[in-house]
Structure formats: C-alpha cells, structure tokens
Amino acid sequence: MQTQSEIGYNSKIEGDVIITRVDAALAWFQKNSVWPMPMGLACCGIELMAVGASRFDISRFGSEVMRFSPRQSDCMIVAGTVTYKMAGFVKRIYDQMPSPKWVIAMGACASTGGMYRSYAVLQGVDKIIPVDVYVAGCPPRPEAVLDALMKIQEQIGREPILSKLNLVAKLTGAPTP
Amino acid sequence: MATVQDIQIPDPATRTAAALEDLQDMQGEKMVLNMGPSHPATHGVLRIVLELDGEMITKAEPDVGFLHRGDEKIAENMTYTQFIPYTDRLDYLAPLANNVAYALAVEKLLGIHDQLPPRCQYIRVMCAELARISSHLLGLGAFAMDMGAVTVFLLTFTEREKIYNLCESLTGARFTTTYTRIGGLSRDLPPGWADQCRKFLEEVVHNIDESETLLTRNRIWVDRIRDLAVISKADAISYGLSGPNLRGSGVEYDLRKAKPYLCYRDLEFDIPVGSTGDCYDRYLVRIEEMRQSVRILHQCLDRIPGGADNRSKEPINVADGKVVLPSKQKVLSSMEELIHQFMLVTEGVNCPPGEIYFGHENPKGELGFYIHSKGGGTPYRMKIRSPSFVNLSIIPKIFPGCMMSDSVAILGSLDFVMGECDR
Amino acid sequence: MSNLDSAQSLKAKFGDLISGPSEFRGEITLSVADAERMAEVCAFAKSNLGFDYLVDLSSLDHYGEDPRWTVVYELRNLSTNAELRLKTDVSEEKSELPSVLGVWATANWHEREIYDMMGLRFKGHPDLRRILMWEGYPYHPLRKDFPLAGKPTNVPEVAFTEITPMEGGPFVTLPSSGDAVSREPRVRTPEE
Numbered sequence: 065m066q067t068q069s070e071i072g073y074n075s076k077i078e079g080d081v082i083i084t085r086v087d088a089a090l091a092w093f094q095k096n097s098v099w100p101m102p103m104g105l106a107c108c109g110i111e112l113m114a115v116g117a118s119r120f121d122i123s124r125f126g127s128e129v130m131r132f133s134p135r136q137s138d139c140m141i142v143a144g145t146v147t148y149k150m151a152g153f154v155k156r157i158y159d160q161m162p163s164p165k166w167v168i169a170m171g172a173c174a175s176t177g178g179m180y181r182s183y184a185v186l187q188g189v190d191k192i193i194p195v196d197v198y199v200a201g202c203p204p205r206p207e208a209v210l211d212a213l214m215k216i217q218e219q220i221g222r223e224p225i226l227s228k229l230n231l232v233a234k235l236t237g238a239p240t241p
Numbered sequence: 242m243a244t245v246q247d248i249q250i251p252d253p254a255t256r257t258a259a260a261l262e263d264l265q266d267m268q269g270e271k272m273v274l275n276m277g278p279s280h281p282a283t284h285g286v287l288r289i290v291l292e293l294d295g296e297m298i299t300k301a302e303p304d305v306g307f308l309h310r311g312d313e314k315i316a317e318n319m320t321y322t323q324f325i326p327y328t329d330r331l332d333y334l335a336p337l338a339n340n341v342a343y344a345l346a347v348e349k350l351l352g353i354h355d356q357l358p359p360r361c362q363y364i365r366v367m368c369a370e371l372a373r374i375s376s377h378l379l380g381l382g383a384f385a386m387d388m389g390a391v392t393v394f395l396l397t398f399t400e401r402e403k404i405y406n407l408c409e410s411l412t413g414a415r416f417t418t419t420y421t422r423i424g425g426l427s428r429d430l431p432p433g434w435a436d437q438c439r440k441f442l443e444e445v446v447h448n449i450d451e452s453e454t455l456l457t458r459n460r461i462w463v464d465r466i467r468d469l470a471v472i473s474k475a476d477a478i479s480y481g482l483s484g485p486n487l488r489g490s491g492v493e494y495d496l497r498k499a500k501p502y503l504c505y506r507d508l509e510f511d512i513p514v515g516s517t518g519d520c521y522d523r524y525l526v527r528i529e530e531m532r533q534s535v536r537i538l539h540q541c542l543d544r545i546p547g548g549a550d551n552r553s554k555e556p557i558n559v560a561d562g563k564v565v566l567p568s569k570q571k572v573l574s575s576m577e578e579l580i581h582q583f584m585l586v587t588e589g590v591n592c593p594p595g596e597i598y599f600g601h602e603n604p605k606g607e608l609g610f611y612i613h614s615k616g617g618g619t620p621y622r623m624k625i626r627s628p629s630f631v632n633l634s635i636i637p638k639i640f641p642g643c644m645m646s647d648s649v650a651i652l653g654s655l656d657f658v659m660g661e662c663d664r
Numbered sequence: 665m666s667n668l669d670s671a672q673s674l675k676a677k678f679g680d681l682i683s684g685p686s687e688f689r690g691e692i693t694l695s696v697a698d699a700e701r702m703a704e705v706c707a708f709a710k711s712n713l714g715f716d717y718l719v720d721l722s723s724l725d726h727y728g729e730d731p732r733w734t735v736v737y738e739l740r741n742l743s744t745n746a747e748l749r750l751k752t753d754v755s756e757e758k759s760e761l762p763s764v765l766g767v768w769a770t771a772n773w774h775e776r777e778i779y780d781m782m783g784l785r786f787k788g789h790p791d792l793r794r795i796l797m798w799e800g801y802p803y804h805p806l807r808k809d810f811p812l813a814g815k816p817t818n819v820p821e822v823a824f825t826e827i828t829p830m831e832g833g834p835f836v837t838l839p840s841s842g843d844a845v846s847r848e849p850r851v852r853t854p855e856e
Contacts, residue, residue, distance in 0.1 A: 103279065105286055106308055106660050107333035107417060110379075114405075117398035132279070149798045150286055150307040153278050179326065182311030183805050183814025184797065202417060306796035313781075314805060314812055349689055478716050478742060481770030492742065499745050595688045598720065598738050598749070611722050611736065624722035626738075634773040663796060 087225055094138075094164070095220035096126040098213065101137035101161065103154060105144030108171035111203040112143045120206035125213055134160040139216060140193075141209070145173035146186045158193045166219070168212045169195045172202045253471050253517050261642055271299060276648065278307045284383070284652055285659030289636065293645060301640035301648075303633055308663040316623040320589025321347050321423055324623075329417040331627065332661040334379050335372035335604045336418050337408070341365045342601030344421035345502060346610035350597045351590065353424065353559050354502070360555040361425050362504040363545045367438075368411075368420060369503075369601075370534040370541070374445065375404045376604035377527045377534075377656075384524070384653030385456060388465060393452050400448045403441045410434055423590050424565040425558025435542050435549030442535050449531055457525070466520035470639040470651045473518060480638070481631045484606030485526045486655060490518035496602035507544075510537050520654035527656070530604075564590055589618020598626075605629055605656060625664050629657035667692040667746050670713045674748075677708060696752040699735070699761040703788075705750065706737065706767045715739035715748060718764070721774035723782045727808035731755040733784055737764070754784060763789040781806035 100122070104112050115122045116130055123129075131137040134157045146154055158167070169189050172178035175198040177187030189195065196219060197212040276289040286307035292300035312331070316324050328343040329336040344365075348354040357365075382397035405415040410431050412418040420427055456462045472482070477490040487494060495512045497505045513529035515522030547555035558565040566585055567578040584591070594616040600609040606628025613622040632655055639651060671685040671692045681701060684694040696705055709715040719738040726732055731753040739748045754761050763786035764771045775786045776795040783804035786792060794801060802817060803810055 107330050109285065110333060110416070114398065114402070117402070118395050119399070119402045145308060145310055147307060147309055149309065150278060153307075157279055180310045180315070182315055182812055183810070184309050184311045203415075205415070306794075306798070309796040311805065311812070314810075318812055352689060476769075479769040481718055481768065494742050596693070596736075596749075597689050597691060600719065607719070609720055609738075611720055611738070613724055613736075622722070622724050624720065626720040626722075630773065630777075631770055634770060638769075 088221075090225045091221045091223060094225070095217040098125070098127055098139045098166075098216060098220070099129055099131050099137045100127050100168075100213075101134050101140040101157070102130050102132070103140055103142045103144075103157065105142070105146065105150065106173065108143035108174070108203045111206060112141060112170065112209065115206040115209050120210060122210065122213070125210065125217070127213065134158075135162065137161060138164070139166045139168060139213075141168045141170050142174040142189045142193075142195075143170040143203075145178065145180055146189045146192075147184050148186055149184070151186045151189075151192055154189065155192045164220075164223070164225075166196045166216050167193055168197045168199060168209070168216065170199045170209055170212070171204055172200065175200065178202060253468050253519065254473075256468055257471055257642070270294070274645075278304075284657065287633070287652075287657075287659055287662075289640075289648070291640070291645075291648070296645050298640050298643050298645060298648065301636055303636045305630070305633060305659070306663055308659045310664065312664040313623055313625060316620055318619065320618045321592070321620070322585075322589060325421070326417070326419045329419055330660055331625065331664065332376070332603060332605055332608065332629070332658050333416065334658055335376035336416050337368035337412075337420060338372035338376070338601070338603050339608065340418060340421040341369050341503075342599070342603060342608045343610060344423055345601060346597065346599035346612060347423050347590070347592070348559075349599045350592050350595065350612050350614060351423070351564065352593075353561065353564065356559055357425070357503075358556045358559070359504065359546045360551070361557045361559075363541050364426060364430065364557065365421065366503050366505065366508070367538060367541045367545075370537045371404060371407065371438075373534045373604045374531050375401055377531045378404075378445075380527060380604075380653075380656040381452060381524070384650075384656070385452075387649045387653050388462070390456065390462070393455055396448055396452055400441075400445050403444065407434070407438060407441060410437065422558070422565065424561065425556075429551055429557050430549065432550050435545075438538065439542060442538055446532070446535055449528065453528060457528070463521065465647075466524065466650050466654065468517070469520045469647055470643060470654070471517060471519045472635065472639060476635070476638065477518065480635045482606070482635065483628050483631065484603065485523055485530060486606065486632055488513065489515035489523035489526045491516055496600055496607060500600075502601070508537055508540050520650055523654045523656075591618060592616065592620075600626070603628060605658065605661065606632060608661075627661040627664060629659070629662035630664075632657050633662055667748060670709075670715070670741075670746050670748055673713060674705070674709060677712075678705060681705070691747065691749060693749040693751060696750055699752045699754045699758075702735075702737075702750075702752050703762040703764050703767065706739075706764045709739055709748070709750075710767050713746075714741045714743065715746070716768075717742050718768040718770050718774075719747075721764075721771055721778065723778045723784060723806075725782060725806065725808045733759065733782065735761065735778070735784065759783060760785045760787055762787045765789060780804070783807065 102112050114120060140158060140161060169175045173180060174189045177185050197215050199208050199212045201208055272293045274291045274293055276291055278286040278288045280287060288304040290302045290304060291298055312327050315327060325340060325343060328339040331339050345354060378397040378401050382394040385393035408418055409415050411434060412420040472490045474491050477487050477492055491514060493512060493514045498512060510533045513526045515526050547553045562578065562581040567581055571578040572582045592614045594614055596613040598609055598611045600607045608628055609626030611624040611626065612620050615621045640648060643651065671694055674694060675682045681697050682694050683697065685692045696702055717740040719740050722736045724734040733754040735752050735754065737750040763775055773795060775789055776792060778784050779792050780794040780796050781804060793799065803815060
C-alpha cells in the first residue's frame with residue numbers, strides 16, 4: 065500500500081471527504097478497473113483461465129470482465145507462443161485497442177520466444193508491440209500474473225493523466241501549447 | 242381434456258435429411274464471415290471462414306497453423322530426453338498423458354516397452370487417467386461456458402485446481418509436467434500423495450454429479466445440442482476420428498482395450514459408446530469416461546506394487562544403465578556409471594535403426610508418434626499424429642446445414658486443442 | 665487375419681510391385697515399388713482386406729540420396745485390429761504421387777501437410793495448399809536442407825521474418841564412430 069502524499073485527509077474534520085489531486089483520483093479509478101484483453105494463444109492461456117477462475121480470482125483486482133473485444137479493454141495479456149502467422153493478427157488487435165493501453169507479455173514464449181527457437185516462432189512479442197511487463201515462467205504461476213497486474217497498476221498510478229489529456233486547456237478554452 | 246399423443250421423433254438420419262431439404266428452399270445471397278483466430282481462449286487460435294446464407298452455414302473452411310511452432314523439426318535436432326518438455330505442450334490440457342505416450346513410443350523403439358517394472362506401469366496409468374479427467378473437465382467447462390452456462394466452468398476449474406495440486410506435489414509443476422523419462426519416471430510418488438488422490442477422487446465424483454445435474458437433463462442444453470452435427474459411423478472411420486468423437490458415433494474402439502499397453506489388461510473398466518453421433522452423445526461419452534477414469538484410479542491406488550509409499554523399494558525405472566541415468570552416488574564413485582551418465586547426457590539414449598509407430602489413447606483421441614531412427618540419440622524423423630488435427634478435418638463436412646450459433650456448440654463438442662493440432 | 669496374413673495376401677495380389685514384408689518390433693512393413701500405383705494398392709487394402717482406417721500419413725526426406733522422398737502410410741483394420749505399414753519412394757525430379765483421398769477422407773489434411781512441409785505434390789487432390797504455414801511462404805520447412813532457424817521471408821501484415829537467434833545451439837552430439845572432436849556437441853550444417 066503506497067501512501068499518496070497528495071491526499072490530505074483528516075476524518076475528524078472533513079468526514080468522508082478526501083482532498084487529493086485530479087491526477088491521483090483519475091489514476092486510482094483507472095488502475096483499479098483494468099479490463100484485460102486476453103490474447104490466450106497456447107498453454108499460458110490455460111493459466112490465464114486459471115487466474116480468472118475462482119482460486120486466483122483476478123476480479124478482486126478490478127479485472128472483472130475478460131473482454132474479448134479489443135475496443136473495450138485496457139490491458140492486453142499476450143499469453144502463449146506468437147508465431148509469424150499469428151503476429152499480424154496480434155498487431156491488428158493491439159492497434160484496435162483505444163489508448164491508454166498496456167501490454168503484459170506472459171510467459172517465456174511471449175517474452176522472448178521461449179524454448180521454441182524455430183523458423184515459425186516470433187522471438188518475443190515485443191518485436192511488434194510495446195510491452196510494459198514481462199512475466200517469466202513456462203507457464204508462470206497465476207500469482208506471478210497477478211503480480212504483473214499489480215505492477216501495471218503501480219505504473220498507472222504514476223502516470224500524469226491530466227497533462228496528457230490536455231483537459232485543463234480544453235475546459236478553459238486556453239490555446240493548447 | 243385433450244388427448245395425449247406420443248411425440249413422434251424420427252431417427253436422426255431422417256431429421257437431418259429433412260433439415261437439408263428445408264435448406265434448399267432458403268437459398269439466397271451468401272455472406273462470408275471470418276470466425277477469427279482470436280477466440281475466447283479455450284479452443285485456442287483457430288480460424289474458420291464461414292459462408293453464410295442468412296443464419297444458415299453453407300460452407301466452412303478451417304484455417305489452422307496459427308500455433309505451428311515447428312516441433313517436428315526441433316525433434317530432429319534434440320535427443321529423445323531433451324524432447325520431453327515439448328511433448329507437454331502438445332495437448333497442454335493433459336500433459337501427463339503426452340509424456341506417457343512419448344515415453345512409451347521411444348521405449349517401443351528401444352524394445353523395452355514390455356520390460357517396464359510394474360510399479361512404473363501403474364504410476365503411468367494413474368498419470369494418464371488423471372490427465373484424462375483434467376482434460377475432460379476443461380473440455381466440459383469450456384463447452385458449457387461457450388454455450389452460456391458459466392457456472393459449470395467455475396465448478397470444473399475448482400476440480401482442476403485440485404488436480405494441479407496433485408501434479409505439483411508429484412512432478413513439481415502445475416502443468417507442463419515433463420514427468421516420464423525414457424525407461425521409467427523421473428521420481429517416485431511423494432509421501433501422502435495416495436491419500437490426497439483418494440480424497441480428490443471422492444470430491445470429483447460429487448463435482449461431476451453436480452455438473453450433470455446442471456446440464457444433462459437441462460431442457461435448454463438438450464435442445465441446443467441434440468441432433469446437432471451428426472457424424473455417421475462410416476464418416477467417423479473415413480475421416481480418421483479417434484477418442485470420444487469416434488466412440489460417440491457408435492464405433493466401439495478404444496486403444497486401451499484394443500491394443501492394451503502398460504497394465505490396462507489387469508484393470509476393469511468400461512468403454513462408453515454413443516449411438517447417434519451428435520454433440521449430445523459426445524458430451525455423454527466424455528462424462529462417462531471421467532467416471533470410468535475414477536474407477537481405474539481407485540483400482541490403481543489399491544493395487545500398486547509396493548504400496549503407496551513404496552516400503553518395499555520397488556524399482557520405477559528399467560534396470561539398464563544404457564537407458565536410465567544411474568544414481569548420483571554411483572556416478573561419482575564408479576567408472577562404468579560415469580561413462581553411462583556421460584553418454585546418456587551428451588549423446589542421448591542409443592536407439593537401434595528402424596521405425597515404429599505407437600498410438601496412445603489420449604483424452605482427445607489417438608496421439609501417435611512415428612519415429613524413424615537411423616541409430617543414435619536423435620531421431621531422423623519424428624511425426625506426431627495428433628488427434629486434434631485429424632478431428633478438425635471433419636469441420637467442412639458437419640458445419641453446413643447448421644445455424645451460426647450452433648458452430649460454437651459443435652466446436653465445443655469436438656474438444657480439440659490447437660497446441661496439438663498445429664504442433 | 666493377422667498382420668502377416670494381410671501382408672501376404674497384398675503381396676500375392678500385386679506380385680513384384682510389393683517387396684517385404686519386413687518386421688520390426690511386431691510391426692509389418694511393405695514397400696511399394698511404384699508410387700503411381702499407390703492409390704490402387706490402398707483401394708485394394710481397404711476393400712478386400714478391410715483396412716478402413718488410415719492412422720497416419722507421413723513423409724521422410726533422405727537428403728543426399730536418390731530417391732529422396734519416402735511416403736509412409738499406416739493402415740489399421742478397426743474390426744480385427746490388424747495393422748500394416750506401406751512405404752513408397754518418390755524421386756526428387758518427380759516429387760509427385762497420386763492422392764488416396766478417394767480411399768480415406770482423412771488423407772485430405774495429411775496430404776496438405778506433407779505438401780506444406782516437404783513439398784511433395786499429390787495428383788488428384790482438389791485443394792492442395794499450405795495448411796500450417798501461411799499462403800505464400802516460399803520454403804518447405806521440414807526438408808533437411810532448410811535450417812531450423814529459418815530464412816528471412818515476407819509475412820503478410822508483419823512484413824518480415826527473421827532468422828531465429830540460435831546462439832550456437834542446439835547442441836547435439838553425433839553418434840558416429842569418429843573421434844570425440846568430430847562428435848562434440850555443436851551446431852551442425854545439414855550436410856553432416
């Protein structure tokens with residue numbers, strides 16, 4: 065639990081009100097509802113299903129729905145071997161996701177090609193899409209995948225969302241820099 | 242008071258023919274729909290190009306190969322033992338069964354497949370049957386989830402987590418176990434494993450019962466998959482189907498009974514055979530196979546030579562220094578074992594020149610290894626006859642005439658996995 | 665009919681076309697001399713001897729020898745459990761043999777895979793195209809002169825395939841009777 069220094073909160077005085085920065089609040093909303101886009105290609109896909117099942121519940125982290133529609137998801141989890149034949153489709157689906165978007169490369173095959181050093185396997189999905197977190201393992205334990213999700217959440221927590229959106233400029237009508 | 246009439250249900254052949262007749266009347270403009278490689282993660286990366294006339298499918302062309310990783314070419318460059326992890330990832334829902342199949346194939350090439358110690362045989366049968374339960378549970382869960390019954394998925398996954406616990410204490414990994422070795426196993430049963438297994442078997446029967454209560458006599462379930470995609474006996478044999486798909490169509494053929502290997506001759510179990518060949522029959526065959534696997538596991542646990550904790554120190558490996566790694570103390574002290582260890586690790590098991598084919602009854606069907614060896618520790622050619630590859634080839638035959646939403650049901654009932662299909 | 669009986673009756677029918685039977689680990693193998701008549705032999709095996717199930721159809725590449733290709737058919741009789749293996753050789757110049765699609769419907773995808781991986785063409789196949797690699801892949805990967813690491817090609821949408829970094833592997837020892845230096849584990853070219 066990291067303490068947000070942006071929050072000035074004294075329950076005796078304010079009651080149920082938190083004073084914080086808009087960035088921190090937006091980041092808090094965003095990171096606790098990361099909807100994954102499961103790109104379950106091979107054996108890691110089965111571990112991804114196990115992460116979503118009842119023992120290692122991913123919905124307690126906010127990833128309640130595993131949306132198979134890229135337009136409605138935040139984070140793509142590439143789980144499994146990416147072959148050259150499949151690579152174009154992975155890229156196409158990544159392009160369809162609206163920003164902000166993150167990518168978790170789950171498992172050895174997605175990170176670097178894994179133990180399949182052959183003519184048909186793309187040696188790492190980071191050759192076609194930018195990856196935020198790599199998870200090692202073949203397949204990684206579900207706890208490792210949840211740890212990767214938590215790292216993504218930390219990363220979202222640090223992002224300056226407001227300045228990215230130029231929201232203040234749009235609201236006040238000032239000319240954008 | 243209305244008269245009570247019997248509902249006339251003609252046999253499936255008549256019903257299918259009548260449906261096809263209706264299809265002829267509805268010809269119109271066709272639409273091509275791509276059921277893309279990015280599926281809900283269960284069945285993996287399969288692409289089907291459908292030609293639709295309204296809701297009715299008129300043509301279906303599957304496009305496989307999105308998970309082709311080059312296993313067969315990799316096998317030509319590896320020793321037999323180095324290839325075992327690749328066999329895990331073939332049918333990744335039942336990796337123990339693949340390991341057993343591969344080890345048996347190489348042992349047949351070596352000629353020692355009938356010299357395996359009995360304890361090793363019993364443990365391998367237990368592994369294969371656990372894998373069968375695991376694979377059918379997931380097949381059932383994914384099938385039901387795709388049809389909308391999400392509860393069954395969560396129920397079956399709870400049981401699979403228990404199987405994962407068993408695998409983890411036995412082999413060290415939840416799945417991708419790499420447990421068998423050429424000539425035996427990598428390690429013996431850990432203490433307390435048999436009790437854990439018995440406890441699991443009691444619970445899994447309740448869980449299968451619960452899933453059956455939810456599905457088997459459920460009006461929606463039966464209406465959706467009864468008489469869907471009937472595969473006739475002749476078609477099933479001609480298209481080379483195997484496993485529950487073949488047995489669902491009425492062909493009573495199971496490799497465990499037809500060509501018994503390991504200790505299946507001494508075990509009592511039945512083979513469920515369907516009568517119609519529709520999706521409902523295949524579903525029922527898989528449920529019953531799970532129950533029979535539980536029966537086999539109980540017999541194995543009762544009869545395993547040496548008992549569950551191996552008090553009498555029964556061997557689990559063939560006693561041949563040229564095949565199995567010798568124990569570490571001998572390696573470090575005696576010359577002969579040192580040489581054996583060196584040769585086995587660098588060159589691999591020295592197999593005689595020749596070729597064999599060995600088919601194993603995997604949960605998905607018949608997993609076969611055709612190994613052509615020119616001597617030495619690496620195969621010259623290894624062909625993996627994967628059941629899912631062959632099972633999928635029947636799609637262009639059974640999809641036309643079905644509705645768009647039936648396609649998911651048919652794919653679920655065929656129960657294939659792309660890691661095996663594409664290798 | 666046991667395996668050997670089926671083999672003998674096949675040999676009796678086709679005479680010189682079939683050589684064998686050879687036995688290894690309980691399996692009977694017959695060699696068919698002329699690949700062109702393979703469909704005929706298979707049709708006879710199915711109709712008269714009851715081999716209604718084609719278990720597997722694989723291909724071998726004897727790089728550097730002539731004939732270069734061998735196609736292997738595994739047949740099974742489901743009712744009597746008899747099994748038989750038929751092999752036939754195809755030379756590299758020809759690289760073609762008739763399809764057995766008319767005998768067993770399962771041969772469809774097996775033959776497409778052999779075409780994809782080895783480059784053997786099957787006459788009479790209605791739809792001979794690549795099945796595991798993408799359309800337009802220029803090589804046949806399972807040939808012995810194709811390296812495991814692959815060759816750079818064009819992939820639709822991704823626009824490249826690169827040579828896999830093998831880092832000197834896979835390290836395999838050759839089982840020849842040469843000295844330890846020539847047999848040591850290292851990267852091997854296809855000629856070895």
